[in-house]
Amino acid sequence: MSHQFSLLRQRRFLPFFLTQFLGAFNDNLYKNALVVLLTFQAMRYTSLSPGILVNLCAGLFILPFFLFSATAGQIADKYEKSRLIRITKLLEIGVMLLASLAFVLDALSLMLVCLFLMGAQSALFGPVKYAILPQHLAADELIGGNALVESGTFVAILIGTLAGGVLISVDGGSAWISATALLLAILGYVSSRGIPVAPAASPSLRINWNPVTETWRGFQFTRRNRTVFLSILGVSWFWFYGALFLSQFPAYAKDMLGGDAHAVVLLLAVFSIGIGLGSLLCERLSGGRVELGLVPFGSVGLTLFALDLWWSSPLAVAGGTPLPLTEVLSTPGVWRVLLDLVGIGTFGGFFIVPLYALIQSRSEQAHRSRIIAGNNILNALFMVVAAGMGAGLLAAGFSVPQLFLVTAVLNALVALYIYVLVPEFALRFLVWLLVHTVYRLRTKGIENIPASGPAVLVCNHVSFVDAMIIMAASPRPVRFVMDHRIFSMPLLSFVFRVSGAIPIAPAKDDPSMLERAFDEVARTLEAGDLVAVFPEGRITDNGELYPFRPGIRRIVERTPVPVVPMALRGLWGSTFSRKDGPALSHPLRRGIFSRIELAVAAPVPPAAAHPEYLQQQVSALRGDRR
Incomplete structure (x- = not known):
């Protein structure tokens, strides 16, 4: 029933x-x-x-x-x-x-x-x-x-x-x-x-x-x-x-x-x-x-x-x-x-x-x-x-x-x-279509995302639609910290702007954008909202996790909040991943209704939220299924 x-x-x-x-x-x-x-x-x-x-x-x-x-x-x-x-x-x-x-x-x-x-x-x-x-x-x-x-x-x-x-x-x-x-x-x-x-x-x-x-x-x-x-x-x-x-x-x-x-x-x-x-x-x-x-x-x-x-x-x-x-x-x-x-x-x-x-x-x-x-x-x-x-x-x-x-x-x-x-309606429609046509999404441990209050979500980065999938699964609105180049991509740009994504750039490319991004993350957390980051700083091109960067530590030191490890499973090799070449180079390689999963672990206290430890948590959540 x-x-x-x-x-x-x-x-x-x-x-x-x-x-x-x-x-x-x-x-x-x-x-x-x-x-x-x-x-x-x-x-x-x-x-x-x-x-x-x-x-x-x-x-x-x-x-x-x-x-x-x-x-x-x-x-x-x-x-x-x-x-x-x-x-x-x-x-x-x-x-x-x-x-x-x-x-x-x-x-x-x-x-x-x-x-x-x-x-x-x-x-x-x-x-x-x-x-x-x-x-x-x-x-x-x-x-x-x-x-x-x-x-x-x-x-x-x-x-x-x-x-x-x-x-x-x-x-x-x-x-x-x-x-x-x-x-x-x-x-x-x-x-x-x-x-x-x-x-x-x-x-x-x-x-x-x-x-x-x-x-x-x-x-x-x-x-x-x-x-x-x-x-x-x-x-x-x-x-x-x-x-x-x-x-x-x-x-x-x-x-x-x-x-x-x-x-x-x-x-x-x-x-x-x-x-x-x-x-x-x-x-x-x-x-x-x-x-x-x-x-x-x-x-x-x-x-x-x-x-x-x-x-x-x-x-x-x-x-x-x-x-x-x-x-x-x-x-x-x-x-x-x-x-x-x-x-x-x-x-x-x-x-x-x-x-x-x-x-x-x-x-x-x-x-x-x-x-x-x-x-x-x-x-x-x-x-x-x-x-x-x-x-x-x-x-x-x-x-x-x-x-x-x-x-x-x-x-x-x-x-x-x-x-x-209210573009939010159209955005949610696109996200809903994605996880009901191209993919079939299953969640595990989604209740570990706090029902209220601030938190940082960290996840592996497998494809160009990772943020949309997390958006579809999360019971609360999420603001994503995102590489400015992905943020500016045609079509996806609409999704990210409407969802309030925060563009970020390396210090060597645009130090002022980097500082603005950290300031906006702090304001969002202080307001009691959720922020999601992909600590690898890039989309994987081999299916494996890249080392987590220290930016997550800077975030929780400035605004001590719980950090929620998450892992996307089953996206490697899909249309929007970089397996065997650029994304979209092999459209519908795995057909439609491809099964994917988002696994969520219990929140990690801010004092323990070091990049190495968080990477171990995400890797364990992902397991062998990439």
Whole structure:
């Protein structure tokens, strides 16, 4: 069983997972039941058209996210979170009791009030939902935990949507919806009682009850960390993208596939399955780390599969009796459409899960809930804009497939914009590709790299991509001290500059660069970060270790920190090594997916970190495998 599924057996995660799953289930059960009721029986209540009523429902549910998210973020930072979750679940029970009364009285206005209140309860729960995860999960569990939450949420949306539509359509449907919604709310409260305590992040916080000024202040918190803010924009863009697609499923199923409501359900189901699959694969593809390289990978898939969906969509069918699902599935091209939707969902999972984990891990703990509240407000805003853009383009004469094309192009442009602003995403993508295509990396003793605090990593130097491999394996960002000639090499220069590598030159070539390098190493270590050096001072041309130079001793004498010996194994003879000539002179000599290993030993105290001793340690780690 993978690491992430083991969380489902632990009290620090399972009660929370069940609570949020049941909440998402209930939201969509009630919301879709009301939408179906108003779509087919609107004349019982009002002269307004079903289309206006359905859009009114969507607006009423999302409005509370604008009104209450800022306040909810403050409350989640100020108070203990498990207690807050139990309070929101009690509010849900109260709302469902009121909704039951609305169905008994057959009062549309009260049904709509309940929908607004459900949105308010979800807005209150949102900041707690994501802020509590880093308090109960270890750093290497964040990806797996978020993957389970995202996949569970989309499954809950799917089941809730289906159940709401089915139950409201049977005889006595209102009673069935009332009973089911109330039962789900009660079960959600029961499960919430098992959530462990999560202490307040900022208990002395004074709550600002003005939603306008607090929303603005919340945005200021999100902008303090540029990477976090742009990740929030990325999450919001995903909800823009997803809202545009999901809102077009009914028209696409009817006009392009010639199907009925069952075809709509099929499109929603395959999309949700894709999201769940992509989310759950994230942990395996990232090795349990917050792997930003998956985000560009996800955006590429979101664009390519959306383009193919536009290209492969059937021509619009003539009006008439809707086809049963079996005939829809036998229509040429439909299976390709379904494959595209699974692909969009899967790569959407690759895109969204690391972004949520990054926001949680890099936001300040004292402000985390307010930052997530700001994220929720932007998500809601982007979904509203998506609805407006979709309606506007359709009114202008665009077809649904053309709307998919516009979305694909916009996704490519937005992704490019974000990756230019934050090259770290593109860098991590290149590193991730390297260790998942050219090589298959295995690590041993990686836990010996300190989880926090300064340290110097020392490693043998076998190829031009050694730094990228260590970067891929390290659970923390690393700054590399690197020969200025390698630092300036085409293509690799981008990687090294973005990663903050420190160029160094021999004293005889450039003494001022040498001194600047040692000064920058000292500043980095004093800031509590990791520095990596290749003490040989050159890439091996015979597969053996060259003598370690005394520069490592100078580093630890100036800034006494632990030194972590490491050894790369299996790289000698690979494309980027110097075996039998210059690097790249024998491309893919060992094929793709060549197995390599990074072995890490326990940290060496600074007093013992002499070049000769460190070379013995690295040599022992490497063993006979070069």
